[in-house]
Amino acid sequence: MKHIGITALGMYVPERTVTNADFEGRMGMESGWIESRSGIRERRFAAPGEFTSTLGVRAVQDMLRRDPEALSGVDLVIYATCTPDALFPSTAALVAGQIGLAGVGAYDLSTACSGFVYALSMARGLILGGTARKVLVLGGETLSRALDQNDRDTAILFGDGCGCAVVGEVPEGYxxxxxxxxxxxxxxxxxxxxxxxxxxxxxxxxxxxxxxxxxxxxxxxxxxxxxxxxxxxxxxxxxxxxxxxxxxxxxxxxxxxxxxxxxxxxxxxxxxxxxxxxxxxxxxxxxxxxxxxxxxxxxxxxxxxxxxxxxxxxxxxxxxxWWAGAPSLRADSGKQAPEQPAPGQVSA
Structure with missing residues (x-):
């Protein structure tokens, strides 16, 4: 029986940091109220021109910097998101076209915050069933673009970012x-x-x-x-x-x-x-x-x-x-901050 796990990792968060003070002053909250209620001190918001597909491309770029061969053999892309760039084409297809995977299967998965773990399950099942060999799974959002920034219940909680993983065969026991x-x-x-x-x-x-x-x-x-x-x-x-x-x-x-x-x-x-x-x-x-x-x-x-x-x-x-047998899965793989490529540009 095949043993399926994660064979590569990458991540990206936007540069813009939004602190609690930015909300508390504007919304009339007491200093420290947000952190005391949620544990959140700050979050990242996407810059103009950064969308969910952009964040996905940049997460993949980080993965390739750590492991240039990470995408070798990938024949399916699943993007878990509730903030897609469009209803169609899928954000997964938009990312695939920018990272050298145009033509492979690609679809978005929508279960909100549960999406990444759902997508890992889908990837594992598709590999075990023989439909795919290796799957690129992304979980990313640009919720800052969807929020009502005056809603005290939601605006203070959410941020933007993307993580990605390649799912494929790993050694027995992992x-x-x-x-x-x-x-x-x-x-x-x-x-x-x-x-x-x-x-x-x-x-x-x-x-x-x-x-x-x-x-x-x-x-x-x-x-x-x-x-x-x-x-x-x-x-x-x-x-x-x-x-x-x-x-x-x-x-x-x-x-x-x-x-x-x-x-x-x-x-x-x-x-x-x-x-x-x-x-x-x-x-x-x-x-x-x-x-x-x-x-x-x-x-x-x-x-x-x-x-x-x-x-x-x-x-x-x-x-x-956990299997740590690939370059991006070890402690020394990502000390350097990810580079910031322009949208559509991915390099090792």
Missing amino acids: GFQDFVLGADSAGGPALYIGHLADQFPDGQPMRDVPTMNGREVFKFAVRVLGDSGTQVLEKTGISNADVDWLIPHQANIRIIEAATQRFGIPMEKTVINLDRYGNTSAATVPLALDEAVRDGRVQDGQQLLMVVFGGGLSWAACTMK
């Missing part, structure tokens, strides 16, 4: 072990971005900007992160004590703390970077994973658990044994 995927549209009105429809199937009105019921999302997130994490550990046949690193969706520090308590993994084993990037939706897990690999926390043979939740409402969890 790679993905199991997945749990779920969705419940009944909770959709609690966290959504509307588009063509002006109401949900039950008649509730729908807005075309990110809309959130924070209280309901908090309760949902704590429950599904804990439950899905427990379920995938049981499916894999390991205990929470076997987990070396938990990589959760970076939405809110209080949600993460409550969820870790729910399935008994200490915060000391939890990768956190939302203080610097905020909630980047589908990009949170690949950004956190990449940073933990770069700084040496995630090492060869360690047991990882990824848990996410998102709008829809959706959730996903994954277990994997």
Whole structure:
């Protein structure tokens, strides 16, 4: 049986940093209120001319700088995003055309913040089924362009960024072990971005900007992160004590703390970077994973658990044994800051 895992990593965050002070002064909030409620200190916003496809190209460029052969054999691109450049062509196809993969299969996947883990599951299944050999998976957003910047419930939480991974065969004993995927549209009105429809199937009105019921999302997130994490550990046949690193969706520090308590993994084993990037939706897990690999926390043979939740409402969890046998998967692979190529330009 083939063993499927991650064989390359890359990431990109825009240069523009937006601090809490930028919101607190404008919205009349007390200094430190945002960080005390969310754990977020700052986030990145895309510059004019930077779109979700641009961020994806630049994440791939970072990956190629660390591993020039990373895209060799890739025959499918999946881009997990809820902020695509267009309804069609897919943002995945736009990225593929700029990185030398024009002509391969390419599609977008929309499960909001759960998207990257969903896409990893799709990539693994397509490889095991023989449809693809290697898959480039991206998770990226430019939520700053979709937000109502005067909405206190959402504007302060979200940021922009992109992480990418190549999924392919890895040695025996490494790679993905199991997945749990779920969705419940009944909770959709609690966290959504509307588009063509002006109401949900039950008649509730729908807005075309990110809309959130924070209280309901908090309760949902704590429950599904804990439950899905427990379920995938049981499916894999390991205990929470076997987990070396938990990589959760970076939405809110209080949600993460409550969820870790729910399935008994200490915060000391939890990768956190939302203080610097905020909630980047589908990009949170690949950004956190990449940073933990770069700084040496995630090492060869360690047991990882990824848990996410998102709008829809959706959730996903994954277990994997980390393989560090490729250039971009080791601690010394990415100390230098990623270069900033112009859109459409990718070089090793």
